[in-house]
Amino acid sequence: MAEGHEPRFTVEEKVTAVEGTREVTGPTTLTYTSDEDYVGRAAVTFEVTDGDGPDDPEGRTAVLTLPIDVRASRNQPPEIRGTALLEVAAGEESALDLSRVVVDPEGDPLTVEVTGSADGLTFGTQGATVLAQAQASVPKGTRVTVPFTVSDGGHPPVAGELAVSVVASTRPWRGPTRTR
Incomplete structure (x- = not known):
């Protein structure tokens, strides 16, 4: 990202979730919800740009993956x-x-x-x-x-x-x- 520029999602379709769902709630925010009763490793992958939008020729893009450790909300059996x-x-x-x-x-x-x-x-x-x-x-x-x-x-x-x-x-x- 260029200095002074803020990253933002390029397009909502390029935001994906593993072992759950995602909701893009703004140009820079998303909410991840794990599948019901799922416990373990998950991830959210998305493309960001430092431009004004996905079509900005001056904008740089990157694909990021955030690992997520989903923990049980209640004790689970082995x-x-x-x-x-x-x-x-x-x-x-x-x-x-x-x-x-x-x-x-x-x-x-x-x-x-x-x-x-x-x-x-x-x-x-x-x-x-x-x-x-x-x-x-x-x-x-x-x-x-x-x-x-x-x-x-x-x-x-x-x-x-x-x-x-x-x-x-x-x-x-x-x-x-x-x-x-």
Whole structure:
């Protein structure tokens, strides 16, 4: 923008909103309203000019995007996004932090409870982390789905499923070793 010039919208049609609606209330103001019950990232994008209007040949234009963090007006339950997959080696223990796939809109601390079982596997939890141990007799390649619940302490628990796969090893592969 040139010194002494005030930015203004070029045309209303070039004002867009993500995850909500927008209303242009003047040449320099707009109102954004998020979609009902939406919580998360949103944005408003618009074109501005420092000229007298969109057809001013002396006016400079720019497209701007304003990020918006839409927060809940009331506490929301946690949401399970994606699939939780836990790999455990036979005879060993493994852990998975479910905060990778479980989101609480307000960032409340989460508590997980494994509500099902599977032959040869035992489960425990610590906060949002699931611990699994496979008996040595469980064949590698075994795949099971185990139900779990997650709670933020303010809502009834939300149900989800944990996919568990028994593998040969969970240790990182080091590649071939050189011999002399």
